[in-house]
Amino acid sequence: MSSDDEVRAAAHAAVDEAVAVLRAGRDKPLDRIGKAAKDFLTEVDLASEAALKAALAKSTPDVGFFGEEGGGADLNTGRVWVADPLDGTINYATGSPLCGVMLGLLEDGVPTLGIIDLPFLGTRVDSGAVQDVDGFDEAIIGMGDAFHQGGGERLDAYLQMTVDVHRKAMRFRCVGAASVLWTWLASGNIQGMVLAHNNPYDVVAGHAIAKASGAVVTDYAGAPLTLSSPGAMAAVPSVHSDLTALARDLAAKT
Template sequence: MSIDVRALLPFAERAATIAGEIITTRAPGVVTAKGDRDMATEVDFAVEHAVREFLSRETPEVGFLGEEEGAGRAGEGLTWVLDPVDGTANFLHGIPLCGVSLGLIDGDLPVLGVIGLPFLNVRYSAAEGVGATADGSPIQVSGARNLRDAIVAMGDYAVGEDAPERNRPRFALTEELAARVQRVRMLGSAAIDLAWVADGKVDANVMLSNNPWDTAAGVVIAREAGALVVDLDGSPHTMSSQATIAVSPALAADLLKLLSTALLHGGTSE
């Protein structure tokens, strides 16, 4: 059975609304440790349960993968990928930079995405070939042409037993960016990083990681808004990529060169 991806966008937007209502009306509750300084709250699980139930009912032919509880069901090629609360640490501390990230992947490629930021009262949406919007209004990447004028968002530093090794390239990248760009920002939410590249609020985003629930929705939204989204070597980004770089096209060559220099000095690490 062939599925028109665009027809699934209203379901994804409704799912984001359901998630937003939970995120904004419930306290974090009991915190479950997932590793060194990594955690999930009761709200993470509640959102995942509610969204999975809704999508299972409305789109039973599509598979489901959630960050907290893994695969919910097998699909026929298409799979929903959910981060129920992207930016959980921010959420726990009352920082409003958090939200729900729901992507749709076809094999290894994201084809639809919705990011709801309920504390900021905005929802970003996109489907392959139809453009990206913020609350229904078209958005596009910034027109920045020089790194010295750019604000660049970075993904979080690594935690866990291998954090020192994994953070060497991140620290080297921070040093290179600090010397070359207007400002470096670490917002604590991959979804916001990518959505704000799409919306022109930041000019580039560099994440030396690529968990599907973190990136699937934002990659589609950024691409549909005109961003170049690539891996470390400049090849088109997929769910198998090592890193996630989203950038206004005019800045791409200089940013990738800077990234190469930083990783050469700091050593590459996933």
């Protein structure tokens, strides 16, 4: 089994390969491959995931791999890389810099390592330090795109929480990329974030980084976040309880 330092170095090297794919495809016409309503992927997503998988298979052959586009290993057993090869595909495809590569490591279902690179913002994190505040009215809170909620009462509750956050926080952010929100939280640029889901490729890397940076990472009800949680959120210690209170109806609907 590779040492922790070797595994971390392998992860950074693999992310380098994926970032190169994103940069190379930046100014080229992209075909949009349908996934679901309001969602698509591009050939860059696929090429980036292939680059990650190939690099990690060579450097850490004893670690499994699970990617957003191709799936893969059982997430609950052993060591498994979890990758979002292009987070914020719609942003990327429309020329926005708010996109990134996310790579996390699970050990028996528990996030232990994360790397996020935002290539068009010149930022990479694998740890950080949150910036706490004195109260919710001094906090900047990021919310993930609501379309992940599907429809019905859960969507309504998520949209209502978005309104409540917008009213009560100092500022509100919705950027269309979980990678950006996790990075901003770990870097002290925001104080809380709520995702509309708990997809492992959008959460595992950020979960590990946020915890290492001093954030509280939970589900909507405030319970410890696991792979089976219905949704994910994280915040600085002083803000988390207020965020959980605002998510009470959403937690009930999920």
